[in-house]
Amino acid sequence: MEEKDWPLWEVFIRSRTGLSHRHVGSLHAADAGMALQNARDLYTRRQEGISIWVVPSREIHASDPGERDAYFDPADDKIYRHPTFYDIPDEVEVL
Amino acid sequence: MTGSIDIRAAGPRLEYVLRLADSPLVLGQRLGEWCGRGPALEEEMALVNFALDLVGQARMLLVYAAELEDADHSEDDLAFLRDSMDFRNLLLAELPNRDFAFTIARQCLFDLYQCGLYEGLQHSSDERLAQIAAKAAKESRYHLQHSAGWLVRLGDGTAESHQRAQAALDDIWRYTGEMFESDEVEQALVAEGIAPDPAALHEGWQSQVDAILREATLARPEDEWMASGGRQGNHTEHLGYMLAEMQFLQRAYPGASW
Numbered sequence: 001m002e003e004k005d006w007p008l009w010e011v012f013i014r015s016r017t018g019l020s021h022r023h024v025g026s027l028h029a030a031d032a033g034m035a036l037q038n039a040r041d042l043y044t045r046r047q048e049g050i051s052i053w054v055v056p057s058r059e060i061h062a063s064d065p066g067e068r069d070a071y072f073d074p075a076d077d078k079i080y081r082h083p084t085f086y087d088i089p090d091e092v093e094v095l
Numbered sequence: 096m097t098g099s100i101d102i103r104a105a106g107p108r109l110e111y112v113l114r115l116a117d118s119p120l121v122l123g124q125r126l127g128e129w130c131g132r133g134p135a136l137e138e139e140m141a142l143v144n145f146a147l148d149l150v151g152q153a154r155m156l157l158v159y160a161a162e163l164e165d166a167d168h169s170e171d172d173l174a175f176l177r178d179s180m181d182f183r184n185l186l187l188a189e190l191p192n193r194d195f196a197f198t199i200a201r202q203c204l205f206d207l208y209q210c211g212l213y214e215g216l217q218h219s220s221d222e223r224l225a226q227i228a229a230k231a232a233k234e235s236r237y238h239l240q241h242s243a244g245w246l247v248r249l250g251d252g253t254a255e256s257h258q259r260a261q262a263a264l265d266d267i268w269r270y271t272g273e274m275f276e277s278d279e280v281e282q283a284l285v286a287e288g289i290a291p292d293p294a295a296l297h298e299g300w301q302s303q304v305d306a307i308l309r310e311a312t313l314a315r316p317e318d319e320w321m322a323s324g325g326r327q328g329n330h331t332e333h334l335g336y337m338l339a340e341m342q343f344l345q346r347a348y349p350g351a352s353w
Contacts, residue, residue, distance in 0.1 A: 006135070027137050028135060028136075028137055029137065030248070033244065034244070034248075037141065037240070037241055037244070038137040038138075038140075038141065040237075041137070041140050041141040041144050042137060042140055045144060
């Protein structure tokens, strides 16, 4: 059967001052070229960005919400992984 | 400012600037009619964005026209208080949208024309026009990417989209000759280095149209009888209805602002 709906794409925009692309939303488009144009028209009309990535939503693989405990709780009690136990010399302005 | 503005005594430069301004103004109004009716949310946003770009281009040009006219009219007065016989737009801009294929075919042929026109105007001896063209050219290049992309998709798509795209092209073709007409106004401004030569624009336009139509698997219609008159203020019946809606507020409530 013919597919009537265009596939879904996730949109990532890098702002003028941004260092990395950030997820801003999704849209429908028939192919990557149309997805880029649609992203330009939907998500950059107020000067939000200078670079766009689009990724087919079906290519995004997500962690299982049911596995959240096993995935993320073990990091809860590993405070030594945060670099908070060092004395920072006063001369260091930016770390 | 009350009553209608009559620009029939305009000199060549004002006349030319109004020609440049009115096609984007009228087509912008037409494209805006897709608001709430687009084939997909994404495409509707694109079309309405283009409408706003076109109205923006018209605005820059009408500001300049108002300065040239020097009759204490604003750009809004020129947009909302002229009657159809004082509009100088191409007839193809005022034709109703019909279906998506027609809207796209018209847009693509118009965008190609605008790209060449603005490219030429960037070298105009009239610095103001050169500046406006430089800004507008970027918008039109993007519009063209979009409209040409769609014409290829429709032409090289399903049997129905191909048939609709070809029918649209066949219908619109007789309105394309007007873009490259040359009359005394154009000739005078070409001689002064203000306007690009329509014959040269036509050549570039044709080869680009051919390239897009080849990719779209669409046949270029024969050049037969061409409609004409928009530049002289002789419009189709459609413009009057459009202006009635577009100008209603300023006509009913003169000077209303917000």
